Amino acid sequence: RKEVEQDPGPFNVPEGATVAFNCTYSNSASQSFFWYRQDCRKEPKLLMSVYSSGNEDGRFTAQLNRASQYISLLIRDSKLSDSATYLCVVTSGGNTDKLIFGTGTRLQVFP
Amino acid sequence: DAGITQSPRYKITETGRQVTLMCHQTWSHSYMFWYRQDLGHGLRLIYYSAAADITDKGEVPDGYVVSRSKTENFPLTLESATRSQTSVYFCASSESILAGGPRDEQFFGPGTRLTVL
Numbered sequence: 001r002k003e004v005e006q007d008p009g010p011f012n013v014p015e016g017a018t019v020a021f022n023c024t025y026s027n028s029a030s031q032s033f034f035w036y037r038q039d040c041r042k043e044p045k046l047l048m049s050v051y052s053s054g055n056e057d058g059r060f061t062a063q064l065n066r067a068s069q070y071i072s073l074l075i076r077d078s079k080l081s082d083s084a085t086y087l088c089v090v091t092s093g094g095n096t097d098k099l100i101f102g103t104g105t106r107l108q109v110f111p
Numbered sequence: 112d113a114g115i116t117q118s119p120r121y122k123i124t125e126t127g128r129q130v131t132l133m134c135h136q137t138w139s140h141s142y143m144f145w146y147r148q149d150l151g152h153g154l155r156l157i158y159y160s161a162a163a164d165i166t167d168k169g170e171v172p173d174g175y176v177v178s179r180s181k182t183e184n185f186p187l188t189l190e191s192a193t194r195s196q197t198s199v200y201f202c203a204s205s206e207s208i209l210a211g212g213p214r215d216e217q218f219f220g221p222g223t224r225l226t227v228l
Contacts, residue, residue: 049215103153
C-alpha cells in the first residue's frame with residue numbers, strides 16, 4: 001500500500017463548479033499535512049496547510065480526518081486558473097520527519 | 112531576489128557519465144532537499160540536508176551523492192548516470208521540517224529535466 005494515495009483523475013469540471021479531492025495516508029504517526037499545487041511542467045507550490053480543525057482560504061477548504069486517515073480539499077466556484085495537479089503531502093512521522101508526496105490529482109476546469 | 116535556483120534546467124548525458132545538478136537558495140534556509148519526479152511515482156526524496164555539512168538519505172539515494180559545504184548550495188551528483196535516472200529533479204528548501212505551520216513550507220526550484228541516453 002502506498003503511503004499516500006490519491007485518485008489521479010482527471011476531474012473535468014465546468015467553471016463555477018464545486019469539486020472535492022480526497023487523499024488517504026497510511027502512517028498514523030503523520031503529524032503535518034499539506035496540499036501543494038503543481039502546474040504542468042512547473043515546480044510544486046504550497047496551496048495550504050491542513051490543520052486538525054480544518055481551514056479555509058478563500059474558495060479552498062481543507063479538512064483532516066485522523067480517525068479515517070484522510071484529508072480532503074474542496075474548491076468552490078472553480079476558475080479556469082484552478083486547472084492544475086493537486087498534490088497531497090504528509091509528513092512521514094517520527095523524529096526524522098520527511099514529506100511524502102502523493103502522485104497528485106489532476107483538475108481540468110473548462111469554460 | 113532569486114529565491115531558489117537550479118542549473119542546468121535541461122541536461123542530456125550518456126550512460127556512465129558523471130553529472131552534477133546545482134541548487135542555490137538565497138533565504139538562508141536550514142533545510143534543503145532533492146527530489147525526483149517520475150510518472151506514477153510522485154515526488155520521491157533522494158537526499159536532504161538539515162544544515163551545512165549535515166546530509167541524510169531519503170527514499171531513493173542509490174546512485175546519488177550530495178554535499179553541503181555552504182548553507183546556500185546543495186549540489187546533487189550522479190556518479191555514473193544510468194537510464195533509470197532519467198527524470199525531473201527538484202531542489203527545495205525550508206526553514207524547518209518539524210515546527211509545524213508555515214515554517215515547514217518547502218519552496219521548490221524550477222527543476223532540472225535530465226535525460227540519460
